[in-house]
Amino acid sequence: MDAFNYSVDAENITNLFYDKDFILYVEGDDDIPFWNSVFNLYSDFTFEIISLNGSEEIDEKIRLIMSNGLDVLVARDKDYKDIEGSLVCHDKVVYTYGYSIENSLYSKLVLKDVLFKLSKGRSRRSEDMDSDSWYEDFVSSTRQLVTIDASSHLSGAGIRVMGDNCSQFVMSKKIPIINNDKLIDYFSSINVQDIDPHYIEIVSDKINELGYPLYRHIRGHFLKTAIQAYIAYVMKRLDVRASVSYDLLYIAALGSFEKVLPMLQDESEHYRICVNNALKDFN
8 A cells, every 4th residue: 555545545534543433634623613503503523623724725625636536625605606616516625605704704694693792782782783784885986996807717717806905995994984086996996997898797607607695705804804994993982891803703604604594594594404415424
């Protein structure tokens, strides 16, 4: 037996070392609590989650699953793979519902529940704190950003359009509303014309064809920074003294996600089917 096959065979029994039913690989440490919640919600099996160093290492595990019989589970951000048509169809490969885990953690329903908890109920009693309207308006205003960003990725133009922070596109740090003038100036500065218009048309058509709510396609960290800014804005308006750090927001959002997921029929069905398919050999 050569060293390569030995390493795969050895990895296939790693779960025994942990005394678990299976091993689940994820991209990074932040992914562990999220996928732990998802798999615990839809299964009674025991598992050990191991974080790797990003999507490249995850993709290597996927390659070994597909071609060398690696018997582990992998959970991965979907990124733009649904738009570019490169999702790997294998039961042991599980993808997020949206672009990343953040698109699940910072949905409209999660935001409302997090606001209620952090404001100690004041957000629900305030008539002018309509988080649903803000969320829908913000997401809608990112359509051009999402389309051009995905087009750059698909075409190989290499222009990072959205980035991981919304701050450069909003009215101000205290007002998390997309400023159209800033968008226009930004598109001029990054030479959008370098992206083949054919790809922009392909991406636009694919987004319409998929028919998903637009928030599912937004880069996760970009969406997270918008949510964090909006919560800070609401807390100030409600005169609630609370510093909302990333860690606090993540913990609050994860708890709210577990609470509201059963109310989100499409998303809960996505994760239920993924987990059941991944574990069907154990049944």
